[in-house]
Amino acid sequence: MIAKKDSTFIYHADYERIIEHIKQGCKVLDLGCGTGELLYRLITEKNVHGRGVEINEQNILKCIGKGIPVFQGNIDEGLAEYQDQSYDYVILNQTLQVTHKPEFVLKEMLRVGKTVIVSFPNFGYLPIRLKMLFRGRMPITKTLPFEWYDTPNIRLLTIKDFRFFCELHDIKILREISITSRGGSLRFKAVANLAATEGLFFITKAAT
Amino acid sequence: MPEKPYEQHDSVGLVKTQYYTFAEPPEELLLTCGKLIGPITVAYETYGKLSPAADNAILIFHALTGDAHAAGYHSPNDKNPGWWDNMIGQGKPFNTSRYFIICANYLCGCKGTTGPSSINPRTNQPYGLGFPMVTITDMVTVQKQLIDHLGIKKLLAIAGGSMGGMLALEWVTRYPESVRSACIIASTSRLSPQAIAFDAVGRNAIISDPNWNNGDYYGKPLPRHGLAIARMIGHITYLSDESMHAKFGRRLQFRDTYGYDFSSEFEVESYLHYQGDRFVERFDANSYLYITKAMDYFDLAASKGNGSLTKAFENVLAKMLVVSFTSDWLFPPYQSKEIVKALMNNDKDVSYVEIFSTYGHDAFLLEVEHLSNIINSFLSNLALEIS
Incomplete structure (x- = not known):
């Protein structure tokens, strides 16, 4: 069943890619789930057993109103309420860059989820580099629309940075999708760090 | 002339406590402690109308010193309405134009339900300490009798704060088929030693x-x-x-x-x-x-799960909502989280909200706006599922 797209529906390229690659009927934990939009689609379109974690009370009310189970919590404090490997997917969609302890958060996600899905704005995107180079100021873009002093995005990273992080921490990259400013995905990994506005990774703990 | 409080459009108006008596000897009720008691009279109030299908009933639980009088006024001269009047009425979260709300005084209480101050029919004297020790389980047994008597097979929702949340937890584990959803507010599956000490x-x-x-x-x-x-x-x-x-x-x-x-x-x-x-x-x-002794004895993990709260919740079917308040040190948030965690371990449908409040445990009666919004969202989704 495809959920109806009402007038308030915002098109998220990363949603489409995530939904596309998630298996029917599996268990999903969405960290920083906002108003539950992605979870709602996963539940209605992929019949998943979904659950969210969110910090903002107004967003939580929206989730509850949609019938989505949600837990009010701060993901920087970890996932103590969740058992090891208890979810098929743990999602951190466009939230990594606002965490205070990204390394800890990712470790917790890999503990709880068999597969972890992470997406973040790519700071290596060419127009961002050019803005830095020519204007000499922190770049403001569609995916990073804030001034340096009011941005919630305190962890800026590039696609290459994330790959390096995975290598360093024995994390296996199962799938890498590079999303462009038009919402499409890039075919060539080699140019992703320059041409993609957003990185989307499916990762798992490397077998030891 | 300004309208009187009980005449306001969102008030349930003038209400009366009703009574239901059962467990007449020799059909007395067997209590957890092994003793029998009967007859038992339950004092209760109802607001709104029970639907023909009897599928719109919500059971509300009062706290330690509360009573069945949850909303409205007993007489035109009453200064204060029932204890949860700001949540029960037309257009309020427990909307009486849609739901049938029930609130009953607990066994061993002193607000109309049989308790130590009631007359013992065997001696024609008040029970006093002759009253058997009662547990939360026994209180819920009595409530189930009342709900059966009212002709309700399945409650749309149950909701309670503090001690009331304990009864709600007992309900969802004991009668899973009879509860569609439950709101557990500022409560716990067992008191902390600190709370027992007080x-x-x-x-x-x-x-x-x-x-x-x-x-x-x-x-x-x-x-x-x-x-x-x-x-x-x-x-x-x-x-x-x-x-x-x-x-x-x-x-x-x-x-x-x-x-x-x-x-x-x-x-x-x-x-x-x-x-x-x-x-x-x-x-x-x-x-x-x-x-207070019944509250101290309450330990869901011990009574229903051999020491495991996760096991105690195995059979829960109700959609659950757990709410705590940040400054509540009597029923602290960590205890609510334990409930949520144990429910999640069983893949149950549970949501958890931790309301920022400086009011302490009292917040569950004072943070009306937050609580109203949350319960509104919760019940509105439930109504969608039914219709």
């Missing part, structure tokens, strides 16, 4: 009052001092350090300088005295002993 001091205050006389004080001078002290202790645990600062500070009552004597000088002192004095007018000391 209960113990309260009970000691009552028992140490010479007028208590082993529970045999009916028709004689009441153990007022003991009960008032128990209530004062209770009130300390319902507030928070911060709310006391805001409410009283170190201000003195009726004077600017210290009197260097032992009169009630500080505002916080006179508040506690006032609460204590008011309480003895409306509550029975023996009921206070029995009910």
